[in-house]
Amino acid sequence: MQTWAHPALWPFLVAASSAGVFALVASVVPPGRLRGGIVALGLSVAWGAGLWFAARAPQWPPTGADGWQFYAVLLAGAAAVAGPLWRGGSWRPVAAGGILLAVFFVSQAPGFSLVVGLWVAGCALLALANLWSVAAVGRSVQAAVTLFALAVFALVVGAVLDFSVSASAGQSAQVFAAGSGAVWLVSLALRRQLDLRPSGLVAAVVLGGLLAHAGMAGRLGAVSVLLLACAWPVAALAARLLHRQSGMVRGVAVVLLLVVLCFAALWTAKI
Numbered sequence: 001m002q003t004w005a006h007p008a009l010w011p012f013l014v015a016a017s018s019a020g021v022f023a024l025v026a027s028v029v030p031p032g033r034l035r036g037g038i039v040a041l042g043l044s045v046a047w048g049a050g051l052w053f054a055a056r057a058p059q060w061p062p063t064g065a066d067g068w069q070f071y072a073v074l075l076a077g078a079a080a081v082a083g084p085l086w087r088g089g090s091w092r093p094v095a096a097g098g099i100l101l102a103v104f105f106v107s108q109a110p111g112f113s114l115v116v117g118l119w120v121a122g123c124a125l126l127a128l129a130n131l132w133s134v135a136a137v138g139r140s141v142q143a144a145v146t147l148f149a150l151a152v153f154a155l156v157v158g159a160v161l162d163f164s165v166s167a168s169a170g171q172s173a174q175v176f177a178a179g180s181g182a183v184w185l186v187s188l189a190l191r192r193q194l195d196l197r198p199s200g201l202v203a204a205v206v207l208g209g210l211l212a213h214a215g216m217a218g219r220l221g222a223v224s225v226l227l228l229a230c231a232w233p234v235a236a237l238a239a240r241l242l243h244r245q246s247g248m249v250r251g252v253a254v255v256l257l258l259v260v261l262c263f264a265a266l267w268t269a270k271i
Contacts, residue, residue: 011171012178015050019043019179023186026194033195037081039183040198044077046179047172047206054171069209072104076205080198101127104205105212123212126229127204133236134200137254140239143194145251147184149235149258150203151177156262157207157228164224164269165214176206220269227265231258 022042029035048070052058058070079100102124138146154177162170180203187194211228214220235254242250 011050011054011175014053015046015175015178016182018049019046020182020186022046023183027186027190027192031193033198034081035192036195037198039194040080040202041077043176043179043183043199043202044073044080044206046182047073047176047202050175050178051172054175056168065209065213068104069205069213072100072209073202073205076100076202080201100201101204101208104209119212119216123208127208130208130229130232131197131200131204133232134203135195135197136236137232137239138194138196140236140243141247141251141254142187143192143196144184144188145254146196147180147187147199149255150199151180151184152255153231153258153262154180154203154207156259156266157211160220160224160228160262160266160269161210161214163266164221165217165219169210169214173207173210176203224265224269227261227268231261231265234261 019042022045023039026035026038026042029038048058051070056066059067061067102120105120105123105127134146134150137149154173158170158173158177160170161173183199186192208229211220211225215222215225235257238253238257239250242253
């Protein structure tokens with residue numbers, strides 16, 4: 001007897017449904033940073049659940065970069081919810097996020113040397129830049145447009161990793177794309193505006209971790225990594241320069257820039 005869905009689709013269906021449930025819960029929360037934190041927690045849980053259904057259960061203690069990433073993503077989701085609940089200045093969650101990213105990228109490094117240390121520092125800085133860029137785009141255009149762009153970005157990252165690294169690495173990014181797509185649909189239907197800094201943190205750990213590990217292992221060229229790492233900052237700069245234009249113009253410009261840079265990275269990965 002055949003099932004209604006191929007088993008290979010289950011990780012994506014689980015990720016999409018999990019993220020969608022969290023997005024629906026967030027929609028009834030009063031506007032504020034906590035709403036964005038719940039969405040980010042949903043993205044982290046959805047990614048972990050999707051990989052679990054892909055028969056990639058985590059090990060403890062972690063034995064490699066993949067294991068460390070699994071727990072780092074869940075920690076990022078928890079931090080995304082806890083951050084808005086902290087009292088005091090906004091620098092505290094930012095500092096905590098920066099420390100989390102730096103420690104995480106150290107866990108991705110195969111050994112340690114001066115060159116690796118510089119690579120780790122560069123990865124952490126680029127991840128912070130992408131975190132703030134996602135948030136900046138989210139403030140400039142509708143949350144639904146930003147989440148759609150994030151889903152497309154994750155999908156192309158998955159294609160790049162699938163081609164140049166491995167099918168499992170590509171699947172990890174595509175599972176995140178499924179979760180982002182579900183949140184986009186909920187946001188589009190309910191028209192809820194979100195603080196996307198927490199989601200940017202989770203995306204930085206998921207996608208940034210996959211790209212950093214591929215770059216450190218020498219399985220993905222530096223040009224492709226840099227094109228993908230700079231895509232969101234470039235999109236955020238474009239949204240800033242077009243602040244006098246309509247929201248539709250800014251949204252189209254952001255999505256087009258991301259698509260162009262992503263496919264340029266895919267083309268360079270194939271060379």
